[in-house]
Amino acid sequence: xxxxxxxxxxxxxxxxxxxxxxxxxxxxxxxxxxxxxxxxxxxxxxxxxxxxxxxxxxxxxxxxxxxxxxxxxxxxxxxxxxxxxxxxxxxxxxxxxxxxxxxxxxxxxxxxxxxxxxxxxxxxxxxxxxxxxxxxxxxxxxxxxxxxxx
Numbered sequence: 001x002x003x004x005x006x007x008x009x010x011x012x013x014x015x016x017x018x019x020x021x022x023x024x025x026x027x028x029x030x031x032x033x034x035x036x037x038x039x040x041x042x043x044x045x046x047x048x049x050x051x052x053x054x055x056x057x058x059x060x061x062x063x064x065x066x067x068x069x070x071x072x073x074x075x076x077x078x079x080x081x082x083x084x085x086x087x088x089x090x091x092x093x094x095x096x097x098x099x100x101x102x103x104x105x106x107x108x109x110x111x112x113x114x115x116x117x118x119x120x121x122x123x124x125x126x127x128x129x130x131x132x133x134x135x136x137x138x139x140x141x142x143x144x145x146x147x148x149x150x
Contacts, residue, residue: 004114011083011117015050022051022080023099046090052081053100076124083117092118
């Protein structure tokens with residue numbers, strides 16, 4: 001079995017066994033109206049339904065086969081393992097950000113795994129309140145009435 005196929009099978013098993021939904025956001029366009037000062041941003045959202053979310057210590061235990069002892073523990077840093085096939089044509093970029101369970105994370109490092117998956121080292125955005133990222137949709141309603149007199 002080639003190294004790429006082995007990694008593909010490992011990623012598939014982990015993401016199926018411990019699934020997490022991850023939303024990737026990338027800035028598509030950014031424009032400013034200099035007369036009014038209005039800033040317009042267009043974002044693109046890509047959802048990976050099966051991703052593995054873990055801590056750095058857990059990944060080191062997996063790599064070393066031993067318990068993690070000593071060192072610096074950062075409670076805000078997480079690791080996301082995601083299959084490339086679950087992202088479609090989207091490729092993660094260092095300027096993008098993630099939303100997991102309503103919390104926003106910035107991407108600190110991206111490691112490509114033979115084009116079959118990605119390891120993302122992410123960090124919780126400081127000052128971001130829990131569940132402060134909302135999905136919104138715009139709709140409008142028109143009420144019409146008519147009166148007739150005889």
